[in-house]
Amino acid sequence: MTTREMLEKVERHEISIEEAERFFKDAPYEDLGFAKLDLHRQARSGFPEVVYCMGKEDPYLAAIYERLYRENGKVLGTRASAHQAEIVKAVLPGAEYDPVSRLLKVQDPELKEEKTGCVAVCSAGTADLYVAEEAAGTAEYLGANVVRIYDVGVSGIHRLLSKIDEIRKANCVIAVAGMEGALASVIGGLVENPVIAVPTSVGYGANFGGLSALLTMINSCANGIATVNIDNGYGAGYIATQINRLAV
Amino acid sequence: MTTREMLEKVERHEISIEEAERFFKDAPYEDLGFAKLDLHRQARSGFPEVVYCMGKEDPYLAAIYERLYRENGKVLGTRASAHQAEIVKAVLPGAEYDPVSRLLKVQDPELKEEKTGCVAVCSAGTADLYVAEEAAGTAEYLGANVVRIYDVGVSGIHRLLSKIDEIRKANCVIAVAGMEGALASVIGGLVENPVIAVPTSVGYGANFGGLSALLTMINSCANGIATVNIDNGYGAGYIATQINRLAV
Amino acid sequence: MTTREMLEKVERHEISIEEAERFFKDAPYEDLGFAKLDLHRQARSGFPEVVYCMGKEDPYLAAIYERLYRENGKVLGTRASAHQAEIVKAVLPGAEYDPVSRLLKVQDPELKEEKTGCVAVCSAGTADLYVAEEAAGTAEYLGANVVRIYDVGVSGIHRLLSKIDEIRKANCVIAVAGMEGALASVIGGLVENPVIAVPTSVGYGANFGGLSALLTMINSCANGIATVNIDNGYGAGYIATQINRLAV
Amino acid sequence: MTTREMLEKVERHEISIEEAERFFKDAPYEDLGFAKLDLHRQARSGFPEVVYCMGKEDPYLAAIYERLYRENGKVLGTRASAHQAEIVKAVLPGAEYDPVSRLLKVQDPELKEEKTGCVAVCSAGTADLYVAEEAAGTAEYLGANVVRIYDVGVSGIHRLLSKIDEIRKANCVIAVAGMEGALASVIGGLVENPVIAVPTSVGYGANFGGLSALLTMINSCANGIATVNIDNGYGAGYIATQINRLAV
């Protein structure tokens, strides 16, 4: 309902002033006291709210999962600990936890959703796996088909080149790399579609917690690359799925 | 032509070894001595090579424009100076220069191209204009319809909110902001499609040449945001057009 | 007593040279050996000295609490651990500890104090709660009425807008945010009174322990914003109460 | 007019839907094309919009001054160049330019305004003068009485101590300092009211453009200090006047 439609209803007495006032002033969130749940996010953005689990206390986390599950029939949490997985499973036994990506998912089995399009997740080294899997799992949860291409760092460029045809088919490529993070630039020069670069904190010394890879990706000489935060596999999976969704 | 097709041609003597060798070894660029022009980029990426003018010496620049124009019928240059515009106009009189965006374009009038889809370019302040226009001009050159929404910084949030319906219609939103760069987060929370954030070096003091806005955007709490380099309007326009192209 | 008044008393022999000497040279603190307690701070600043508990050894902490309680009838400590709370309760059984804000308060029940005015404490996410509560608890201890408005981060701007009338009534607004810290700028553009911004270390990756939010707030494009140290809820509560006190 | 009042008017047909729609959607700014002027800011914040002159092109600047002058009867611009002062004087002959603070003011002589309260502006060295004067001039324009106390850096602490009684009388103290920026901490320990700290870029070597003074002020061990951006005299003057206004 647009602003105009609402105002016309008020003029025609089809809606009470109180209801209209709520439309304009009370935004569509639910206030749990400790948090304001954005229940209409799916309507607004096409994706339901995702829970950032790290640091959330046990009873709060359980309550949030329950409430969102009731609303949407499915919930995804990121950065969940094994302990948090147990807490959520106690209230939602169908919850599934992946210790590599630290994703904690629950989905009503009735809820049938088709995956569409294709997102490619490439990672430079085996140590970047946990970020790559967070990206891949997020994209799958949000509805994209995902192809995983791991351990294709630029110090052995033939590994990447041997997979390039597969990568080129994706609507969006996620490039995950730590250390010097050069993977995104090389992929950017080889594919036609957008590349979302994810620096990781993998490395040591002058890596400075991922700053090195972040600067590499932000300064990339290749076209068609944009970057998300260090270790932010979730963020990459989200925007890649937005892009993939536009393409299908 | 794929690797396999080429090898079958060699086996059937349809192509000489010399030609095949060139296919595998000599990549499709032209070596001008001072530069290697990537003439097949349009075929590979869907967009022709764009010239980064800053620092290129006059005769080199002219030669590059001429050669690319001959190949593609159109050329775009970024970060061009007024002086460079004169140099290029001397050899390609149809060239057009915009001093705000510093884009230097030339296009064969015969070459008719339809613009498609929609990219929204939002900027926080009037001082961010030169970056916003670089983004907008790039997206238009590469084939996107562009809607410009300028001076909608978050310190007067009503300006942004009054334009939000227009912004929501775009397949991709470019958010350009300097100083604290909060614009991207607010837009990210209001739209359904991907946001490409461009930090600018506008500001002073602890802005540190755009670092402040870059960090803000990279750390954004909103979903669906990825960031390009400081002042990199071109890069944002490029990836936004890739995304827009997928949507149409 | 001013310098002149003191000197006149000396001239009139109303005060001994020794006493006057102490006035000029011996400042009004008590030297416990391990610390110099500023007993006259309430007289000088209107607020009694507050104890920074972190790192203070047990017997020292207990002694400081006892001495200040004897002087002022109330003591506030910040960054106290649960263990330190036990230590202080052993000597001052009325002490109360809040594990979220880590404030450790004790107040003589006889001491009746009215709260005045209004300070609004706004926080961006649930993870910023511990800083927001330190700010709120400090402001209350120092005599201000406090209204708490939590989880109103800019990625869902409607949550903030729905509370804006309440925020506007405060004499001073404290804006607590981590990650990209954009909350302060948006509030700054919406209210008439001063905003004290508190960056938090909440976030990951390129957040760099709160540096990202600090730079955002320092570079804010909005008017009427000044910033305190990362996670310094106490400092924000203190200056907000000074401002609130001026208004009533 | 509140949301409710507007809706009641619509229900009672006292206002047309079109007008109401504009109330909700069209925020009170004027779109000049190159900028969106916030004409209702005085109503909203109590202070009219101030113009950041740096980088604004001549015709735009003149147009903005004219439009704001027509609306409010007075205009203040910051970071104006001598050249810009000439441009504005050509259209508004009463404009006055101060080359130290770089403030460019114009005010209708009919417009009589009383200054109220007191803001003290203290600066550490003579080189910090231009920032101190920007702060002082801003506070005066916005309606505060200002007392200036300059060249009282901590390396000769007796200069500051000799002025402390005067400083203590202010409702808000602005402490301007470059190099190591210690002035704010010392003042913070001596006064009862809030201190707004302004780091300046004055210094050399490891000063890093004011970063050193900024960090000093943000990390201050004294209570009651909040900090604005490096060289941001305007921002300090603004918030100090907000505080001063609350006190009177």
Add this chain to the structure above:
Amino acid sequence: MTTREMLEKVERHEISIEEAERFFKDAPYEDLGFAKLDLHRQARSGFPEVVYCMGKEDPYLAAIYERLYRENGKVLGTRASAHQAEIVKAVLPGAEYDPVSRLLKVQDPELKEEKTGCVAVCSAGTADLYVAEEAAGTAEYLGANVVRIYDVGVSGIHRLLSKIDEIRKANCVIAVAGMEGALASVIGGLVENPVIAVPTSVGYGANFGGLSALLTMINSCANGIATVNIDNGYGAGYIATQINRLAV
């Protein structure tokens, strides 16, 4: 023995070529395999070698203490753990350990040494104590009389001013401060003799492990200040004693 004297001895056959060769090539250290002990340092610098204990493995540490004790009759170690103190006491029962300064000293009781001159050690807060004590203990071990003046941070300037006559008597003042580190500048403006500034890592938030205090001290506007590394109480005690030694 100078170069010339040695050569004359060789010419006069008073010394064998082998001995002379050793004079020129083999420097006066003892190679323990895992370390090269600088046994002649006392002769060269006036002070014996001091042991940096942190990270040294148990048997190595014991061996180094024993060897140096045999040579010099006394040993000082810095950054020693309680465990290391036990290790050393097992071989040198007279060793004494101070858990605050983490100094581990042993001295032959026969070895009578007079302390001379005066070094003042001032610290800003109680949390800086461990660094201040490292400085004080080092200076005492190396032969200086030390006066300790603690908890005189600049946020309560009267505490420092009440002690200034005592501080002025020292040949060298050590100023120890964390957080914003302003103490050194204020002392520098009040005394005649050199000030050695020691930033500490005490603080939080934008303190960045002592960087804030380091920058403050390096950028000090006062004369007569030089700075050592963050938390380097030992280094300050050493150079202060060198200066004190020159004065007596």
Add this chain to the structure above:
Amino acid sequence: MTTREMLEKVERHEISIEEAERFFKDAPYEDLGFAKLDLHRQARSGFPEVVYCMGKEDPYLAAIYERLYRENGKVLGTRASAHQAEIVKAVLPGAEYDPVSRLLKVQDPELKEEKTGCVAVCSAGTADLYVAEEAAGTAEYLGANVVRIYDVGVSGIHRLLSKIDEIRKANCVIAVAGMEGALASVIGGLVENPVIAVPTSVGYGANFGGLSALLTMINSCANGIATVNIDNGYGAGYIATQINRLAV
């Protein structure tokens, strides 16, 4: 086999298209699923792949060691923990672990390899030992004779000068130093052959995890110095052995 040779074979039907396709497309690595082992690296670079153990999970590490041992008859791992050493010894009992360098080596006793040339490894302090030993052990594993010269930091320059003839004989010198890292510059000025500088994270305060030593080495005023990452003894040993190999 060069590209041309392969193509000639295809033309002469000496090789099937499938085999040739694999030559061009399938690079010589083995995909274990969790990792892509570069089995042909010895052929390509002259050195077999080395395993970075840190963070590799137990079964993966064991599998990688086994597979590489089968291929090359020897394996080197870096940054191995004592636990990982046990895991590998369980499958390859001949494995040897050095807790200082954290190198985990296994080599078929049949495999006789001569060491050649000479690499000198110099370190500044005893705390740099673990990095120096990683460099030395790597160089030995890859085939170089190594001379170790430890504890020759520049604060006692005679120790270094007494060893300089020995150092000068090496084909390549590795200079390992933490704190201020000045060792590389001094050695660089004294030797004829290349110096590989390794900054270490040894130090405290403004050392910033080795950044200080890294900047020192990168900015060295001496000729013939290039730098590897902080604590990267392995990287230094590798390139030094490449250089040494060229010399013999």
Add this chain to the structure above:
Amino acid sequence: MTTREMLEKVERHEISIEEAERFFKDAPYEDLGFAKLDLHRQARSGFPEVVYCMGKEDPYLAAIYERLYRENGKVLGTRASAHQAEIVKAVLPGAEYDPVSRLLKVQDPELKEEKTGCVAVCSAGTADLYVAEEAAGTAEYLGANVVRIYDVGVSGIHRLLSKIDEIRKANCVIAVAGMEGALASVIGGLVENPVIAVPTSVGYGANFGGLSALLTMINSCANGIATVNIDNGYGAGYIATQINRLAV
């Protein structure tokens, strides 16, 4: 006159209250409006106030020189431009300007002062000369004999070693170096007396305006080194002369 003496005078009516009040409140500076001249500094610190010329406007500079010359019979200014030298010569024809050190001195020829002791100024490269000369000229002006030892950087260590006997005779050594700044550490290990290290901004690339040399010096592994700001030759000359003065 001490506080006690003053108070006794007041009691005995030997001094009026007004005079005493001035003693306590009005510190001994002269307020020129634009600056507060510290006329009693010579009495307080043993050295007269030195003028930092950079950025001072012409009439102010001339007035300051005149006033200080009248008071002390001599004036030193640092960072003076050639233009400023002309300005000062116009009012004080005896002024002398040195374009390398940028020192601008004037001294009454009647004023006979003996130089005492010895300060050694060592510099690493010829490009560091301007800082070294600022240090040397300052020390001479303040009363020290100075020996200059230039171009003795550590990349050719024999140059430094050949001069070491001369350096060892100084009461204090100033070590001036840019690039990697290793000179201070090497000298620190060779001399008995304190070393004041001055990093310079000489260098390029990762030198970051002298940060590299600053970190090197602050992290020095040698004893007896303290550091002043980048390019702060004046500061080094000042403290070195304080130390030298103690020794004579």
Add this chain to the structure above:
Amino acid sequence: MTTREMLEKVERHEISIEEAERFFKDAPYEDLGFAKLDLHRQARSGFPEVVYCMGKEDPYLAAIYERLYRENGKVLGTRASAHQAEIVKAVLPGAEYDPVSRLLKVQDPELKEEKTGCVAVCSAGTADLYVAEEAAGTAEYLGANVVRIYDVGVSGIHRLLSKIDEIRKANCVIAVAGMEGALASVIGGLVENPVIAVPTSVGYGANFGGLSALLTMINSCANGIATVNIDNGYGAGYIATQINRLAV
């Protein structure tokens, strides 16, 4: 002549004490007053001293060129300006200046030197040319054959791959790149011999004057890479020639 040989000569009276003293104390440099020329460097390092021209004053530069030319028959200067080239040509008419590399060379035509071995200089973009040419020109001057492979940045990886056979033949590869600097990692994975990485300051935004490329190269995941300072083409050419010299 070794230390022993010299001592034996003294014993046998074949050399006077004075001469021997000079051997030990007076190092083989020539003191021009403003500089200490290292005339024996060719003997010591195999390469003559190279002049860093930037900032050297005209008469000094001319004197240094003349003196070194007299000694060695050839001189190389780096970072020379066109003006400096004229100054040197005035005294040494055979001098040759290259404005791209800013190298200023002069060589006695009689002096015939063979170039040996091979150094490959690869650069990422045309803007890196000036650094690449400094490296190439230095290597040629010092005696290496050089092959130049320019504009082979990783965003068009086929350009690099088409040249890889040529690159592999070099004894040492210099990889010059700005922006994100990924070139070194890719080359490192493709060649057998050492790679010297040179970050350049080419780029903008978060490039931070070459810091981004420096961090990339220092953190490279490839083996066999060591890094020199930003824009330090000379340093790379020097060490590459040392390596090349070992190989021939």
